[in-house]
Each structure stands twice: as C-alpha cells, then as structure tokens.
Amino acid sequence: MPIFEYRCRACGEEFECLILRSSGPPHCPACDSRDLEKLISRYVVSSDYTRKRARRSARAHASGIRREKQHEDHRELHEHLAEDH
Ligand SMILES: [Zn+2]
Structure with a gap:
C-alpha cells in the first residue's frame, strides 16, 4: 500500500x-x-522541514517523558506551541 x-x-x-x-x-x-x-523523500529535506521535524519530536518527547523531568519539559513544550501561533 x-x-x-x-x-x-x-x-x-x-x-x-x-x-x-x-x-x-x-x-x-x-x-x-x-x-x-x-x-519526494524524507531523506531529501529542506532545512525548514528538518526544523519542523525536530520541533515535532520534541513535542512527542515531552508527552512521553518520566515524571522527574516533566516540569522542565512541560515549559519547553509550551514554548514550542507558542511558536506555532
Ligand atoms: Zn493545512
């Protein structure tokens, strides 16, 4: 498929x-x-595309982190989200 x-x-x-x-x-x-x-390919990417992917993975990471780091990463998550608006 x-x-x-x-x-x-x-x-x-x-x-x-x-x-x-x-x-x-x-x-x-x-x-x-x-x-x-x-x-065309996920391996042929512009710098803009790479930056967006990095931001997305940071978000995914923030949602799956351990409790010890949650506050710190939660703040980062909000900063990332703020960039989108
Ligand atoms: Zn759209």
Whole structure:
C-alpha cells in the first residue's frame, strides 16, 4: 500500500497519507486544505522541514517523558506551541 508524505502549503502541516484509489485526493488533516506539496523523500529535506521535524519530536518527547523531568519539559513544550501561533 502506497504511503506518501505531504506538506500543506496553507498551514505547513506535514503528514503521511495512505493513498487508496477510492479515497480521492488527500487533504490536510489540520486545516482541510487540498493545496498540498508531495514530499519526494524524507531523506531529501529542506532545512525548514528538518526544523519542523525536530520541533515535532520534541513535542512527542515531552508527552512521553518520566515524571522527574516533566516540569522542565512541560515549559519547553509550551514554548514550542507558542511558536506555532
Ligand atoms: Zn493545512
């Protein structure tokens, strides 16, 4: 099953999409835009893309951390979220 990676030109959201013949064209899960850029490979990335991935992994990390570090990382998480608005 083909899974493609897309980037939304409207809001910058990046997501993977399983393409089924019956499902029609993909749309952004964040803003529902269909103005998407298909990413050729996750290994050929722009610096902007890399930065976004790093930010996302920091978020994922903050949600799964141990209790000892939670306060510190929670503050970082809020800083990351603030950058998006
Ligand atoms: Zn979007």
